[in-house]
Amino acid sequence: MRDFQTPGRSPVLSERGMCATSHPLAASAAIDILRNGGNAVDAAIAGAVLLGICEPQMTGIGGDCFVLVSPPDGGDVLALNGSGRAPAAASAQALRGRGLDSVPLFSPEAVTIPGAIAGFAELSQRLGRLGLAASLAPAIDYAERGVPVAPRVAHDWQAAVGNLQGAGREHYLLSGNAPGVGQVFRSPGQATVLRAIAEAGPQAFYTGEIAADMVAALNELGGVHTEEDFANHRADWATPISGSYGDIEVVEHPPNGQGATAILLLNILKAFDISAMDPHGAERAHIEAEAAKLAYDARNRFIADPEFMSNPDRLLDPDLARDLAALIDPGKAMEAAPPLTEAVHRDTIYITVVDEDRMAVSLIYSIFHSFGSGIASPTYGILLQNRGAGFTLAEGHPNEYGPGKRPLHTIIPGMLRQGGKVLMPFGVMGGQYQPNGHARFVSNVVDFGMDPQHAIDSPRSFAFDGVLSLESGYGPDVQAQLSGLGHRVVRPDTGIGGAQAIRIDPTTGVLIAGSDPRKDGQAVGY
Incomplete structure (x- = not known):
């Protein structure tokens, strides 16, 4: 139990339904969908699409999603891959010929086909109850009327x-300026797009005037995208991957997401008695940093x-984890391995919903x-x-930039199971x-018995790029102490990431949720 004399949040408890996400309006919209007869899929889509209006720097319909x-x-x-592919004319050789050693971040070459809308439509059709139009209605309304900009959003x-x-x-x-806290942001063009999708389905986004608007923006800057690239896009169902930590099964989305990295990291940590360490001490932070x-x-x-991976199960191999764990020196930091050229970012939203029937959705978008690329379609x-x-230009690498390929993705939804439930x-x-965050969260829950809010609130460390x-x-x-072990320690400008979680109590069935104070959001139940 937390110290009630110290600022903080208690977990949110409810019986019928729950949503936890990074903006209060999106959480409320999801709960409204549940109250009106929708299920967790309907509600998660509603909240996610609205987050693109509430937090446009983080996400939007020009992006991708992954769902469990x-x-x-x-x-x-079930796993749904709503990530996009490079255009058919994409060429790593052409970029290398221009003297580039990575894909430029804010260029048309960095733009893959937006996959989220196809993902949401597929998810709604297969598992939703109310239909896609009902899920898009809250975002259409807010895009037209506007959303007051929240503090963390204004900062970002x-x-x-x-x-x-x-x-x-x-x-x-x-x-010409970024909106300040409380100023109202409107997006009538996106309202028009969402209304078209609600009326005609995802083909309204991937063909016709809307797709032409996106292609025109890219081609004007030298992009090789075509309307055919957009028309050919599809979302794909996949089989989740999993590993264990203690008596908990950790379920992750398969590649091209990096969920396997979280499982590998947890398998490495199994070689150490993490539960005997101070959860906020130097010893744990050091071991976790080396494992990461x-x-x-x-x-x-x-x-x-995955279509280009020669051994997709390699990171799940317990022998690999044991071999890597043996390289860790508890008394000394190792040099970081040289990374490839995949880009680094911090901007993502996450939403989780559990409904009265205990359907659970874990969605990242x-x-x-x-x-994103900073490039917007002119009309909408x-x-x-x-x-x-996220591609590399290293010739012959499985993640090499190329036609029709999906890049390595950093975004990963997660789920925990116990006893098959x-x-x-x-x-x-x-x-x-994110993989480090998954491992830290799971360890907080399993090794230290923290509730979802406590596990989220706990301080974070992250070893990356030296x-x-x-x-x-x-x-x-x-x-x-960490500096003494050889780590180059820095204090980040803002909190590291964000998180949300909903625990389904296996005895009572009560929902217990947490939402990260590093963001503006909250958990809401009914």
């Missing part, structure tokens, strides 16, 4: 103004579009960097993601941090 769904009958968890918006270009500046700035360096290096070597203001920056849908935002980021929740003594 546990049906109400307790059957197998101001920090990323320079990423916007051309029509993006016209659609996402107010009189090794797991992320393996990720960079293997994960790609992103445009990659803040405001659809911000286009820059997921193509779903215990908790959860997600951790933060780009590269530095160890240490949140202010760690004291100066911990910082000094």
Whole structure:
């Protein structure tokens, strides 16, 4: 139980339904859908699409999604891949010929076909109850009427103004400036797009005037996208992957997401008695940092579009985890392995919903960097993601930029199961941090018995790109100890990532949820 004399949040408890996400309006919209007879799929789509209006720097219909769904009958968890592909004319050789060693972040070459709308439509058709139009209605209303800008959103918006270009500046700035806290942001162009999708289905987005608007924006900047690339896009169902930690099964989305990295990281941590360590001490932070360096290096070597991976199960191999764990020195930090050129980002949203029938949805949705590529379609203001920056230009690599390929994705939804039953849908935002965040969250729950809110609130550290980021929740003594072990410790400008989770109590069935104070959101139940 938390200290009620210290600022913080209690977990939110309810019986009938619950949503946890990064913006209160989206959480409320999802609960309204549940109250009106929708299920967790209907509600999750409604909340997610609205987040693209509430947090446009984080996500939007020009982006991608990945989803895990546990049906109400307790059957197998389903995975949906709503990520986009590179255009048919994409060529790594052409980019290397221009002297490039990575895909430029804010260029048309970084724009893959937006996959989220196809994902939402497929999800709604197969598992929803009310239909896609009902799920889009809240976002249409708010896009037209406007949303008051929340504090964290205003902070991120101001920090990323320079990423916007051309029509993006016209659609996402107010009189040339980032909106401040409480100013109202409207997106009538997106309302028009969403209404067209509600009336005609996803083909309204991937063909006709709307697709032509996106293609025109890209071609004007030298992109090789065609309307045929958009028309050919599809979302795909996949089989989840899983691993164990203690008596908990950790279910992740398969590649091209990086969920396997989280499983590898947890398998490495099994070699150490984490539960005997101070949860907020230097010893745990050091072991976790070393394990992350090794797991992320393996990720960079293997994960790609699954159609191009020679050994998709390599990261799940317990022998690999044992071999990597043996490389960790408890008394000394190792040098970070040199990363490939995949881009780093921090901008993603996550939403989880559990309904009265205990269908559980874990959904993550992103445009990659803040405001994506910064490129927006001129008529409708659809911000286009820059997921193509997740490719490498290394010749022969399975994740090499190429026609029709899906890049390595950082976004990963998660679920925990116990005894064959779903215990908790959860997600951790933060780009590269996400597998580390999944491992830290699971360890907080399993090793230290934390409830979802406590597990989310706990301070975070992250070793990446040669530095160890240490949140202010760690004291100066911990910082000094980690520096003494050889880590180059830095204090991040903002909190590391964000998270949400909903625990289904296996005894009472009560829903117990947490939402990250590092964001503006909350958990809402009824």
